[in-house]
Amino acid sequence: MNPLTLEALQVLDAIDRKGSFASAANSLNRVPSALSYTIHKLEQGLGVSLFQKQGRRSVLTTAGRHLMQQGRELLTASDTLVDSTKQVATGWEPRLRIALDTIIPAEMILPLINRLYEIQPNIEIDLTEEVLGGTWEALDYDRVDLAIGAIGNAPGHKGIRCFDWLTVKSAFVATPGHPVCRHPQPLSDRIVMQYRSVIIRDSSRHEAPLSRGILNKENFIHVENMEQKIQAHRLGLGIGFVPHFRVEQYLQKGELLNLSVENPYTEEPLQIGWKMSNRGQARNWLVERLKLIKVDD
Amino acid sequence: MNPLTLEALQVLDAIDRKGSFASAANSLNRVPSALSYTIHKLEQGLGVSLFQKQGRRSVLTTAGRHLMQQGRELLTASDTLVDSTKQVATGWEPRLRIALDTIIPAEMILPLINRLYEIQPNIEIDLTEEVLGGTWEALDYDRVDLAIGAIGNAPGHKGIRCFDWLTVKSAFVATPGHPVCRHPQPLSDRIVMQYRSVIIRDSSRHEAPLSRGILNKENFIHVENMEQKIQAHRLGLGIGFVPHFRVEQYLQKGELLNLSVENPYTEEPLQIGWKMSNRGQARNWLVERLKLIKVDD
DNA sequence: CATAATTAATCAAAAATATTGAACATATTC
DNA sequence: GAATATGTTCAATATTTTTGATTAATTATG
Structure with a gap:
């Protein structure tokens, strides 16, 4: 049985901060003998003496100082836990983990998160970038509470709720000097297939990766996220x-050209999804604001 | 005032593990109403309800589950703290931070640490590699409790205790094919200066770096530690x-040659040092065994 | 240097708090 | 529908904590 109590740690802390049993007792609205009692009980429980007499005062032993210092961390952890529990009770979760599909740039939702901080200053936000299947998977495997911008269908079986969010127009791009530009447009698959393309690696860890727009080509470069892909295009790598x-x-600056192709992307809307079991207010608040976002394009 | 107690967290934990107030009470050698009482008091203190009736049983609310789960971490932290306090009371510090000068390979002291683990299985060892001035500095700035293999003098002022440990012979090396080998030995400074040398970067963060063996050369390569320096020499980089x-x-395999030079290293003994304020048994134990180490060379 | 003031420990009495067990209400199980 | 199990309530009881007076030792003060 653990002889330690948070109350004893508070006493230990107060004695150290105030410098004496007497003034610590005063600050705790108690009487010195009450603190003596608490400390003795703890010493007995541990089988370790925490104070030693030095003149008319008691000073911490090495073990006492260790317990006091480490104990302070326990005390602050305990305070934090009380806070977060109260927060949970109000329906506002203390932490919200968000998977952001790489299609959506962080700048698009950071202002919203800033507004969330104004309402719930202590909420902890954990933002992850995911790609294709990885976005749904993060939700499915409970790595996140909310998925933003996922493509395709939610993994059916589980209690996931989602809705169609933005529909994003695609552009087929190349640099103006790229040899593909010399072909007559719209470009056929056969032509497109002759040149190196840039592909974002699916971030799924468990499920089979979704493949998108991979036309059985031998010629491609894999990158980590959409930003890298865009830069790769801009620098003419594919x-x-x-x-x-x-x-x-x-496109406006002319650094990239939007080429027309015979088989354009079928436009699927991006999704917003979350577990139905999560009834957090923060998630709900965010989802409601996300619904208002439009892409003028 | 924090309404949380470790005891209440233990109750919460037991109820969750056992699945009911009744069997939790049983496992705690108490009566169900005693747990009811504890829980109610906590709920009242927090102003948060932790259980809700579901049929004839009580189940955790979201807030209750949060408190219980996070509380478990608090409980294990508390157990750990009790252990480490007892350990401190015996004079064995719960953690020993060691700065190892890069001259000394870890393999040289790891067997000792293994033997220390046999005596104190729970001790936490924190090993850092340092270079030149960084080794003393780590001690001086209380980043470590013990410095092994430091070169030169201890930073005077502070209460640092140290003693001469090993004296390590130096060898001036180059690969057999290196052009420096074509010069007659012993090599003069003028000759040595013509070729690139390999220098280990001082790891000091505050004090001015000690420079060792830098002959005002323009031609050198900086590396992080002794292992890298040795490999750099072996691969002919300097x-x-x-x-x-x-x-x-x-040297035995002939991969490196030991060349004689006009100005060999003045041999200074490596030092072992620690703060006098640290009276830990583990530090003392290690220092005593380190005294027995010899370099047969 | 003597006196006053502090400090912490001790202890019995008082106060506060926790535990118990019986009684109860409600839901499952057989 | 009887038997069983669950958690709550409540008054009585047991335990723990706090108090305040007393003591002993040390330090500050005039």
Whole structure:
């Protein structure tokens, strides 16, 4: 049986901060003998003496100092736990883990999160970037509470709720100097297949990766996320589809060209999804604001 | 005032593990109403309800589950603290942080640490590699409790105790094919200076770095530690001094040559040092065994 | 240097708190 | 529908904690 109590740690802490049993007792609205009692009980329980007499005062032993110092961490952890429990009780979860599909740039939802912080300053936000299947998987395996911008269908079986969110136009891009530009448009699959394309690696860890837009090509470069893919296109490393709204600036400046192709992307809406078992207010609040976001494109 | 007690967390934990108030009470050698009482008091203190009736049993609310799960971490932390306090009381510190100068390979002291684990299985060892001034500095700034293999003088002022430990012979090495080998030996400084040398970066963070064996050369490569320096020499990237005992194998196999130079290293003994304020048994034990180590070289 | 003031420990009495067990209400199980 | 199991309530009881007076030792003060 653990002889330690948080109350005893508070006493230990107060004695150290105030410098004496007397003033510690005063600050705790108790009487010195009450603290003596608490400390003796703890010493007896541990079988370790925490104070030793030095003149008319008691000073901490090495063990006492160790217990006091480490105990403070326990005390703050305990305070934090009380806070977060109260927060949970109000329906606001103390932590919200979000998977952001790489199609969506963080800048798009960070302002929302800032507004969330204004309402719940202590909430802990954990943002993860995921790719394709990885976005649903993160939700499915309870790595996150909310998935933003997932593509395709939610993993059916489990209690997942989702809805269609944005529909993002795709652009097939290449640099102006790229040899693919010399072909007549719209480009056929046969032509497209001749050039290196840029592919984002699926971030699924368990399920089979979703493949998107991979036309059985031998010629491709794998990258980690959408930002890398866009930069790869911009620097002429390959050709391929990207969300139109994310390359608008480059199209306007002429750094990239939007080529027409025979088989354009079938436009599927991005999804927002969460576990039905999660009834957190923060998740709910975010979902409601996300519904208002539009892409003018 | 924090309404949380470790005892209440234990009750919460037992109820969850046993599945009911009744069997939890049984496992705690108490009566169900006693647990009811504890839980109610906690609920009242928090202003949060932790259980809700579901049929004839009580089940955790979301807040209750949160408190229970996080509380378990608090409980194990508390157990650990009790253990380490008892350990401190015996004079054995629960953690020993060691700075190992890069001259000394870890293999040289790991067997000792293994023997320490046999005596104190729960001791936490924190081993850091340091270079030149960094080794003393780590001690000086209380980043470590014990410094092994430091070179030069201890930072005077503070209450640091140290003694001369090993004296390590230096060898000036180069690969057999290195052009420096074509010069007649002993090599003069003027000759040595013509070739690239390998220098270990001082790991000091605050004090001015000690420079050792830097002959105002323009031509050098900086590396992080002795192992990297030795490998750099072995692969012919540069020439320089290394501890003889660390390259013996390469000298024997003929991968490196020990060249004689006009100005050999002045041999200073490596030091072992610690703060006098640290009276830990583990530190003392290690220092005593370290005294017995010899380099047969 | 003597006196006053502090400090912590001790102890019996008082107060506060926790535990018990019986009684009860409600739901499952057989 | 009887038997069983669950958690709560409540008054009585047991235990623990707090108190305040007393003591002993040390330090500050005039």
